Amino acid sequence: MKSNPSRTLFRTLFATGLLAAGLCSCCPKHNTLTQAEIADGWQLLFDGKSLDQWKDFNGDSLTMPWHVVDGCIQAAGDGSDLSGYIVTKKQYENFILDWDWKLSYGGNSGMLYHVVENPYFKVPYVTGPEYQLIDNEGWEATNAPTRLEEWQKLGVDYAMHLPNPDSLLVNPQGEWNSSRIVCDNGHVEHWLNGRKILEFEAWTDDWFARKNSGKWETAPEYGLAHRGVLCLQDHGYPASFRNLKIKELPRKAGREVELFNGRDLTGWEAYGTEKWYVDKDGLLVCESGPDKKYGYLATREYYDDFDLTVEFKQLANGNSGVFFRSFVEPPVKVHG
Known part of the structure; x- marks a missing residue:
C-alpha cells in the first residue's frame, strides 16, 4: 500500500519533536539548585531573573549598568x-x-570577596582580594605591545x-568556564573548570x-577583613x-593570640610621629614624638569578635586609649 506523504511527514516531525524534547530534558537547568544542594546548605546569589540580591558598591540600590540578559548577569x-x-x-x-x-x-573582569564598604574606600579592590578573570591572549593582542x-x-x-600553570584548563574564548573560591577560616583555594589551581593561607x-612588598604596599587595609561583601567587576569589557x-x-x-611578644613590634604598624619601642624590661612603651601630635600603633591583622585583655600603666597627665574594629587612614587618622 502506498504511504501517505503527509502522514509520513507528521510521523517524522513527531519523532523529531520527541527527540528534541528528550534532548531538552537532559539540558542543565541554570540558576537553580538541586534538592541535594539545598539540603547541603547551598544558596543562589542569582535566580536568572532579577538582581535583587545585588547593589552598587557603597550604594543602597542598583544603578550601575548591569542587566539580566538571557538568564545571565x-x-x-x-x-x-x-x-x-x-x-x-x-x-x-x-x-x-x-x-x-x-x-x-x-x-577583563573579576570576582572579589571580603570587600569592605565605607565611603573612605573609593574602589573595592583596596580591601577585597580578587580572583582575576581575563582573556590573557585576547587582552595582550588588543593592547599590544x-x-x-x-x-x-x-x-x-x-x-x-599565582596558579600552577599545569593545572589551568581554559575553554576556548567565548565559551563558558566555571570557577570556585573556597575561603575557610584563612585557607583559600581557587578552582577553574573542576581543577584546583592555587591555594594559600x-x-x-x-x-x-x-x-x-608589591602592589598593595600602599593599600594598608587590603585583604585584612575576615568578612565582607562579594563583588563583580565591570572593567570596561562585556562579561x-x-x-x-x-x-x-x-x-x-576562637584561639588565644598573643599580640605582643615582649621583644619587638612584630605584628604591629606605627602611624604618626609618636615613639613606640620595647624597653629593657620587655614592656611596650609609647612616648610623645618631636611634634607632640597623636600617634597610633595598630595590629597588622583585623579582629572581629574577641575578648581582649591588656595591662597598662599611665603616667601623670597621660592620654591614651584602645581602638577596636577600626582602621587608620594614613598618615594618622583613625576610623572606628
Whole structure:
C-alpha cells in the first residue's frame, strides 16, 4: 500500500519533536539548585531573573549598568577602574563560592570577596582580594605591545598568589568556564573548570610579606577583613555570569593570640610621629614624638569578635586609649 506523504511527514516531525524534547530534558537547568544542594546548605546569589540580591558598591540600590540578559548577569562593558562594581547585599565570611563566566574577546573582569564598604574606600579592590578573570591572549593582542604581568593573568589571587600553570584548563574564548573560591577560616583555594589551581593561607607571615612588598604596599587595609561583601567587576569589557551559588562554612572556634611578644613590634604598624619601642624590661612603651601630635600603633591583622585583655600603666597627665574594629587612614587618622 502506498504511504501517505503527509502522514509520513507528521510521523517524522513527531519523532523529531520527541527527540528534541528528550534532548531538552537532559539540558542543565541554570540558576537553580538541586534538592541535594539545598539540603547541603547551598544558596543562589542569582535566580536568572532579577538582581535583587545585588547593589552598587557603597550604594543602597542598583544603578550601575548591569542587566539580566538571557538568564545571565551581564556587564555592559561601561565600567572603569573607578566605577562599574556591584556587590551582594549580604556579607560573607567563610564559604564555597561557585559561578560560571564568559568574557568578550580580550575581556577583563573579576570576582572579589571580603570587600569592605565605607565611603573612605573609593574602589573595592583596596580591601577585597580578587580572583582575576581575563582573556590573557585576547587582552595582550588588543593592547599590544603591553604584556600582562604573571600576577595579572587568569585565575591569580590578584598581585599575591599565582596558579600552577599545569593545572589551568581554559575553554576556548567565548565559551563558558566555571570557577570556585573556597575561603575557610584563612585557607583559600581557587578552582577553574573542576581543577584546583592555587591555594594559600591568608594572614600568615608569608601573606603579609607579599602584601607589603608589591602592589598593595600602599593599600594598608587590603585583604585584612575576615568578612565582607562579594563583588563583580565591570572593567570596561562585556562579561556574563550565571549559576552563582554559595555555601557558607562555619567559623572555627576562637584561639588565644598573643599580640605582643615582649621583644619587638612584630605584628604591629606605627602611624604618626609618636615613639613606640620595647624597653629593657620587655614592656611596650609609647612616648610623645618631636611634634607632640597623636600617634597610633595598630595590629597588622583585623579582629572581629574577641575578648581582649591588656595591662597598662599611665603616667601623670597621660592620654591614651584602645581602638577596636577600626582602621587608620594614613598618615594618622583613625576610623572606628
